Amino acid sequence: MKSLLGLLGALALSLGLATQSPAAERGPVTNLPLPRFVSMKASEGNIRRGPSLTHRIDWVFKRKDVPLEITAEHGHWRRVRDRDGAGGWIHYSLLSGVRTAIVEEDLLDLHAKPDPSTLVVARLEFGVIARIESCSVDWCRISAGGYTGWSPKSAIWGVRPRETLD
Structure with a gap:
């Protein structure tokens, strides 16, 4: 039962339905720590409401190398936030592990x-x-x-x- 609750918590976090909990300290896709910092690899990246191309674009990050915090993972998508707390879902290929x-x-x-x-x-x-x-x-x-x-x-x-x- 405990592992089922942990799985449900990780799924809720990856879909943006929950905040970080002790059961979800690692990303379900990468097994890397959540939350964690990365930077923008691209000079422009669409921030979407959900983890797919069918979700609406809320805004566009237009600054290469800007630090972002990954708070959730779902497939090839990462939920990120900037220093002001603004965020959404972005494709992982637009992100870099370089720390800024x-x-x-x-x-x-x-x-x-x-x-x-x-x-x-x-x-x-x-x-x-x-x-x-x-x-x-x-x-x-x-x-x-x-x-x-x-x-x-x-x-x-x-x-x-x-x-x-x-």
């Missing part, structure tokens, strides 16, 4: 080391998309516009608060 982040504060200081007292190597404007190179518990090494440095994790969107990346 979007700057959430104006004139974010990039430091030479993961320490606020170190040299500032660059300042990034609000909304800049940066590639994530690695993350410790509180800091991420990111690159944008030819500059690379360390940002407090709290100043970017595209990585979980306690997530670490090598």
